[in-house]
Amino acid sequence: MADEVVTTATTTDAVENPLREGLDVVRTGDPAVMVIFGASGDLARRKLIPALYNLAYQRLLPPGFTVLGYARSPYTDEEFRERARQGILEHSSVNFQEEIWESFAQGLFYMAGPYNSREDFQRLAQRIDELDEARNAHHNRLFYLATPPTVYQVITANLGAVDLARPKEGGWTRLVVEKPFGRDLASARALNDHLLQIFLEDQIYRIDHYLGKETVQNILVFRFANGIFEPIWNRNYVDHVQITVAESIGVGDRGGYYDKSGALRDMVQNHLLQLVSLTAMEPPVAFDAKAVRDQKVNLLRSIRSLEPEEVPDYTVRAQYTSGIVNGKRIPSYLEEPGVAPNSTTETYVAWKLEIDNWRWSGVPFYLRTGKALPKKITEVAIYFRKAPHLLFKSQHHQEELIQNVLAMRIQPNEGISLKISVKQPGPAVHIQPVKMEFHYGSSFGRVPPDAYERLLLDVILGDGTLFTRRDEVEVAWERVTRILEGWRLEEEKAKAEGREFHLPTYEAGTWGPKEADELLARDGRRWRRL
Numbered sequence: 001m002a003d004e005v006v007t008t009a010t011t012t013d014a015v016e017n018p019l020r021e022g023l024d025v026v027r028t029g030d031p032a033v034m035v036i037f038g039a040s041g042d043l044a045r046r047k048l049i050p051a052l053y054n055l056a057y058q059r060l061l062p063p064g065f066t067v068l069g070y071a072r073s074p075y076t077d078e079e080f081r082e083r084a085r086q087g088i089l090e091h092s093s094v095n096f097q098e099e100i101w102e103s104f105a106q107g108l109f110y111m112a113g114p115y116n117s118r119e120d121f122q123r124l125a126q127r128i129d130e131l132d133e134a135r136n137a138h139h140n141r142l143f144y145l146a147t148p149p150t151v152y153q154v155i156t157a158n159l160g161a162v163d164l165a166r167p168k169e170g171g172w173t174r175l176v177v178e179k180p181f182g183r184d185l186a187s188a189r190a191l192n193d194h195l196l197q198i199f200l201e202d203q204i205y206r207i208d209h210y211l212g213k214e215t216v217q218n219i220l221v222f223r224f225a226n227g228i229f230e231p232i233w234n235r236n237y238v239d240h241v242q243i244t245v246a247e248s249i250g251v252g253d254r255g256g257y258y259d260k261s262g263a264l265r266d267m268v269q270n271h272l273l274q275l276v277s278l279t280a281m282e283p284p285v286a287f288d289a290k291a292v293r294d295q296k297v298n299l300l301r302s303i304r305s306l307e308p309e310e311v312p313d314y315t316v317r318a319q320y321t322s323g324i325v326n327g328k329r330i331p332s333y334l335e336e337p338g339v340a341p342n343s344t345t346e347t348y349v350a351w352k353l354e355i356d357n358w359r360w361s362g363v364p365f366y367l368r369t370g371k372a373l374p375k376k377i378t379e380v381a382i383y384f385r386k387a388p389h390l391l392f393k394s395q396h397h398q399e400e401l402i403q404n405v406l407a408m409r410i411q412p413n414e415g416i417s418l419k420i421s422v423k424q425p426g427p428a429v430h431i432q433p434v435k436m437e438f439h440y441g442s443s444f445g446r447v448p449p450d451a452y453e454r455l456l457l458d459v460i461l462g463d464g465t466l467f468t469r470r471d472e473v474e475v476a477w478e479r480v481t482r483i484l485e486g487w488r489l490e491e492e493k494a495k496a497e498g499r500e501f502h503l504p505t506y507e508a509g510t511w512g513p514k515e516a517d518e519l520l521a522r523d524g525r526r527w528r529r530l
């Protein structure tokens with residue numbers, strides 16, 4: 001069992017608030033041997049190792065916690081440690097302290113080997129046993145798939161074959177699977193079927209790193225720990241919702257992966273639909289893995305499925321052309337390395353998503369995400385209905401003034417703001433919009449921790465609340481696969497009619513294609529200026 005150290009609550013109402021239960025508890029987990037497959041790669045170096053170091057720095061990693069990197073590159077333990085050290089120096093958000101590094105590094109090991117060899121996995125099993133004994137890891141094992149998804153099946157099949165999937169007596173065995181989790185409904189199902197022949201569902205932790213972001217978790221606390229918002233969080237008061245996940249970077253050196261994926265698979269199926277489900281779900285009966293995930297699945301199931309022919313009316317996809325972002329020229333998507341010269345892969349998606357349930361019927365959720373946009377920003381904005389009766393008819397921009405907007409800023413400058421109209425000082429009635437704001441940085445005096453820190457700690461603790469369950473992944477893929485199908489038909493239709501299919505474009509450094517503006521303009525709305 002995990003040790004629990006209860007910290008002193010810092011606010012007087014902490015004990016009355018059920019959602020704080022567990023949140024103001026500092027938890028450290030059991031010792032374990034964590035095997036990172038793909039340990040020589042970017043994810044391990046940039047995210048996983050720095051996150052583990054950060055946990056060690058905060059004394060949240062139990063003594064005896066051991067990392068065994070596994071990949072094809074032939075490193076020694078020493079070389080792996082050196083790479084880890086560099087990764088931490090470049091990417092950790094906490095200070096580098098020699099004595100913490102020394103003790104952390106003693107728990108880092110490496111083993112080179114292929115993913116498809118049973119004999120090598122037997123060697124791996126032996127090495128795990130040796131490390132377990134030497135470092136007193138209590139038979140707990142954590143396998144992390146940080147490889148390309150093409151080898152997920154062969155790795156897990158080999159784990160099963162050498163009997164590493166079944167928990168050893170007295171210990172636990174868990175598997176963490178990175179995205180992409182499939183590339184459509186059929187492949188996601190096939191992957192789930194495969195994994196579930198080897199592991200039990202509650203051994204599997206499917207990562208969506210957005211769920212590890214403090215401000216994403218804060219959506220639930222904001223909604224369900226405050227009495228004043230939930231009563232108006234519905235179709236009677238909300239006009240529409242806008243969710244933006246904008247990135248200023250282009251695809252850079254990830255063209256090879258990205259060109260086979262595109263923004264819908266890369267961002268919408270997972271991160272944006274997670275934001276939708278947390279924003280729109282019904283209150284869970286408890287703040288635990290089952291209750292929260294049950295409600296998220298219910299919400300995802302109420303997202304309207306599009307017929308393929310409807311898809312062009314509800315979605316917009318586009319590709320960036322060359323342009324300037326943050327003062328630097330970005331080449332057009334088609335010129336990026338690894339991208340097919342005639343690629344129709346989208347780097348931008350907008351989706352008018354409708355939710356067919358009592359709470360949200362008739363309230364559109366407008367989603368947009370893209371690469372090479374003017375800035376990096378993620379936010380959820382709730383637009384409330386206008387005041388029912390206009391007293392101040394003579395004012396300019398009265399339409400704007402009376403629409404209250406609650407914006408939950410996920411990143412950067414994490415915080416929440418509420419736009420309200422106030423009277424400007426003076427004898428005449430001049431109305432002006434102002435913002436009431438909460439800033440995470442100034443209220444808590446720190447930037448939020450990296451998402452991987454929280455998620456790795458939760459895996460070690462065996463808490464699946466912030467991970468996606470099988471049914472959740474599949475229902476999200478079902479809705480997204482319909483869009484993919486609609487897009488495919490659109491292209492086939494053009495071909496059958498002897499037309500060339502043209503994907504809309506937008507210049508890098510602008511807020512997306514004009515078609516996305518038209519999507520909202522048709523409903524008499526426009527995208528929020530960010």
Ligand code: BG6
Nearest residue numbers: 179209210247266267271378411
């Ligand atoms: C990843 C996508 O899941 O999320 C990337 O594959 C994207 O394409 C990244 O850049 C964005 O994450 P964050 O945390 O920077 O918003």
